[in-house]
Amino acid sequence: MDGTLVNSSQGHIGAWRQALSESGVKKTRGEIWREFGKTSEDIALALLPKGMKRNARTVAERKDQLFLEMGYRSAEAMPGGRRTLSALRAKGVKIAVCSSNPRVTVERLLKRFSLISLVDVYVTMDEVRRGKPAPDILLLAARKLGLRPSSILVVGDSVYDIAAGKAAEMRTAGVATGASSFDQLKAEHPDFVLRRITQVHGLVDELSCARRNSS
Numbered sequence: 040m041d042g043t044l045v046n047s048s049q050g051h052i053g054a055w056r057q058a059l060s061e062s063g064v065k066k067t068r069g070e071i072w073r074e075f076g077k078t079s080e081d082i083a084l085a086l087l088p089k090g091m092k093r094n095a096r097t098v099a100e101r102k103d104q105l106f107l108e109m110g111y112r113s114a115e116a117m118p119g120g121r122r123t124l125s126a127l128r129a130k131g132v133k134i135a136v137c138s139s140n141p142r143v144t145v146e147r148l149l150k151r152f153s154l155i156s157l158v159d160v161y162v163t164m165d166e167v168r169r170g171k172p173a174p175d176i177l178l179l180a181a182r183k184l185g186l187r188p189s190s191i192l193v194v195g196d197s198v199y200d201i202a203a204g205k206a207a208e209m210r211t212a213g214v215a216t217g218a219s220s221f222d223q224l225k226a227e228h229p230d231f232v233l234r235r236i237t238q239v240h241g242l243v244d245e246l247s248c249a250r251r252n253s254s
Contacts, residue, residue, distance in 0.1 A: 040138045040161075042075070042196030042217020043236055044120040045148050050110025051075070051102075058102035059086060062094060075218035076197030078139045078170030079103055103141050111144070116152040117216060119237035124157040126240045135180035136161040137193075139170050160184060172202035177209060192246065194239055201227040212242060 041047050055071045066086050074082040079099035084092055124134060135158065138145045142163040149155035160183040167175040181188050193204030196217025201224060204211035212231040213224030225232050231242060 040136050040145060040148065041140070042117075043194060043214050044117050044124070044136070044154060045114055045152060046117055046217075047106075047111060047114035047148065048072070048075070048217070050106055050113040053113075054102045054105035054110040055082070055086070057105055058098050061101065062087070062091065062098055064088065064091070072218065076139060076171055076195070076199030078164040079141070081139075081170050103144065107144060107147065111147060111151070114148060114151070116154075117236055119235060121152065121154060121157065123236050123240050124154065127243060128157055130243075132243060133184045133186065134158045135184055137176045137180050138162070139164050139176075139199075141165055171197075171199040172206065174203050174207035177203055177207040181207070181209075192239075192243065194236075196224075198223055198227045201229045204229070210246070212239065214239070 052068055052071050056066065059066050064087060071086065074085050079102055080095050083095035083099040087095055087098065127134060136145065136149065138161065140163060142165045145161055145163050149158070149161065160180060162176050162180045162183065164170055167179060169175045177193060178188065181191055188207050188209050191209040193200060193209045193211045194214060195201060195204070196214050197219045201211045201213050211229035212233055213219065213227065213229045214233045214236055215221035215224055216235060221232060233239065
C-alpha cells in the first residue's frame with residue numbers, strides 16, 4: 040500500500056521522529072526511511088539504541104497512534120494507482136493489499152482514497168507473527184484468495200517486499216516510487232522492475248498471455 044498505492048511517507052516519518060524524540064532518541068529522515076517496509080515494531084528495534092530495544096513495542100504503538108492522530112492527513116494517492124486496480128479488477132484479477140501497518144491504519148487509508156472496494160482482501164501486521172522480509176503476510180494473503188503462491192505477482196516499493204515475495208516463491212515486481220530506488224530494487228533481483236504503478240496492468244496482461252501459451 041505505502042509507496043505503491045498511497046504516498047504517506049511524510050506522515051510516517053513525522054510520527055516516527057516524534058515517537059522516538061519522546062524517548063530521547065534522535066534519528067534523521069534517511070535513517071528512518073531506509074527501514075520502511077518493515078512492521079512498526081521491527082522498525083523500532085532497528086532504530087532504538089541497544090539498551091532501549093526492550094521498549095520497541097511501546098515506541099511502535101506510540102508511532103502508530105501519532106500517525107492516526109495527524110500523520111495520515113498528509114497522505115496522497117499515488118498517480119494511477121486507483122486506475123490500475125480498476126483495470127485489473129475489470130479483467131478478473133484478484134487483488135490483495137499486504138501492509139506492515141496496523142489494520143486500523145490500512146482501513147483508514149484505503150477508505151480515504153476509495154481503494155477498499157477494489158481489493159479482494161487486505162492483510163496487515165496484526166495477523167502475522169513475522170513481518171516482511173519474512174513471507175508470512177503474503178502466504179496468508181494467498182490462502183485468503185484461494186490461490187497458489189506460484190500464481191501470484193507481488194508488487195512492492197521496498198527491498199523488503201521483494202525479499203518477502205521471493206521467500207514466498209511468488210513472482211516479484213519492484214516499483215520505484217517509494218522506499219527503495221530503482222537500483223536498490225534491481226539489486227534484490229526481482230522478476231521485474233518498474234518505474235510506475237500503471238505499468239503493472241500491461242505486465243499482468245503479458246504474464247497471463249504467456250501462461251495461456253504455455254498451457
